[in-house]
Amino acid sequence: MKWESRVRGILSPSTADAPSQSCVATQYRRYLNSFCFCKFIASIMHDSIKSQLITDGYAILEDFLHVAECDEIKAAGLEFTENLPDIEERATFSTTEKTHLKDKYFLESNDKIRCFFEEGAIDADGNLTVEPEISLNKVGHALHLLHPIFRCYTYSERVKSICKELGFIEPAVVQSMYIFKNPGIGSEVVPHQDATYLYTEPTPPVGFWIALEEATVQNGCLWLSRGSHRSGVHRRLIRNPDEDSDEALIYDKPAAVYPQSSFTPIPVSKGTCILLHGNVVHKSSHNKSDKSRHAYTFHVVETYNNLYSTENWLQEGEDAPFCNLYNTLQMI
Numbered sequence: 001m002k003w004e005s006r007v008r009g010i011l012s013p014s015t016a017d018a019p020s021q022s023c024v025a026t027q028y029r030r031y032l033n034s035f036c037f038c039k040f041i042a043s044i045m046h047d048s049i050k051s052q053l054i055t056d057g058y059a060i061l062e063d064f065l066h067v068a069e070c071d072e073i074k075a076a077g078l079e080f081t082e083n084l085p086d087i088e089e090r091a092t093f094s095t096t097e098k099t100h101l102k103d104k105y106f107l108e109s110n111d112k113i114r115c116f117f118e119e120g121a122i123d124a125d126g127n128l129t130v131e132p133e134i135s136l137n138k139v140g141h142a143l144h145l146l147h148p149i150f151r152c153y154t155y156s157e158r159v160k161s162i163c164k165e166l167g168f169i170e171p172a173v174v175q176s177m178y179i180f181k182n183p184g185i186g187s188e189v190v191p192h193q194d195a196t197y198l199y200t201e202p203t204p205p206v207g208f209w210i211a212l213e214e215a216t217v218q219n220g221c222l223w224l225s226r227g228s229h230r231s232g233v234h235r236r237l238i239r240n241p242d243e244d245s246d247e248a249l250i251y252d253k254p255a256a257v258y259p260q261s262s263f264t265p266i267p268v269s270k271g272t273c274i275l276l277h278g279n280v281v282h283k284s285s286h287n288k289s290d291k292s293r294h295a296y297t298f299h300v301v302e303t304y305n306n307l308y309s310t311e312n313w314l315q316e317g318e319d320a321p322f323c324n325l326y327n328t329l330q331m332i
């Protein structure tokens with residue numbers, strides 16, 4: 001096993017001798033756990049990941065996952081498209097009059113695995129208007145707790161060691177999403193900061209965004225505004241204090257306008273992980289290509305001496321505890 005610092009990667013396992021059989025996660029985990037040298041490399045690389053995140057607002061870890069591992073996660077993602085919610089549940093998404101149902105479906109997804117469709121993928125009655133395999137925008141938000149494959153990768157030694165590198169004392173994964181960005185239909189993600197949705201103080205969250213397929217400018221890779229994390233949190237999405245309102249969630253300010261020239265596309269190879277500072281402004285474009293761009297992402301927050309806003313849409317619950325990542329087992 002070789003560990004190497006790639007041009008853009010910091011803590012990257014060489015893929016040369018990684019296993020390629022099924023149940024890759026478990027085998028690879030044992031493999032990595034037995035490899036003490038990584039601790040030494042981790043210590044000398046410590047400043048690099050952290051300082052990149054502090055300087056640029058992101059860090060790129062090439063070869064974070066082996067190709068076979070990406071394929072294992074992608075197979076789990078595709079299974080969701082074979083078991084879509086039934087027609088009544090799908091109808092929830094279809095019209096603007098059902099905003100409160102849509103909000104409820106979203107708000108209650110903190111401790112569930114729920115499917116969110118692409119705009120236009122279902123008609124007013126909940127019938128699919130496209131093939132099921134390209135109908136989903138994302139699945140979330142408790143994959144890390146409830147799904148054996150996602151749990152295994154989220155609570156891996158690699159993730160734990162990155163969190164240690166970043167100086168987290170009691171990190172907790174609070175949400176996870178499988179993002180499809182399917183060919184032709186995969187919609188744009190408008191410029192935003194993750195801290196708009198997951199506000200913590202004083203330490204912002206960190207996102208792990210893992211490309212399960214090559215992400216290019218054509219199929220909708222991430223675009224980042226380097227250094228933008230230094231300008232604070234520009235607006236927040238909060239639970240609406242007005243309980244009589246139809247809107248369960250509201251923004252506290254209008255959307256900021258970010259010039260296109262402030263963004264740099266970050267095309268990455270399959271298996272690359274992009275670490276995102278919670279305040280860095282990022283976006284992705286509509287996938288107009290004929291290739292999908294699947295990704296797995298989850299967000300880590302510091303729970304030690306750090307306030308998690310009670311106004312955030314996502315709250316800790318009995319079935320969605322903010323458990324200390326360092327002590328959480330990969331197996332359910």
Ligand SMILES: O=C(O)CCC(=O)C(=O)O
Nearest residue numbers: 179189194282284295297
């Ligand atoms: O995967 C994407 O296209 C965007 C994801 C993103 O911006 C996010 O999860 O915050």
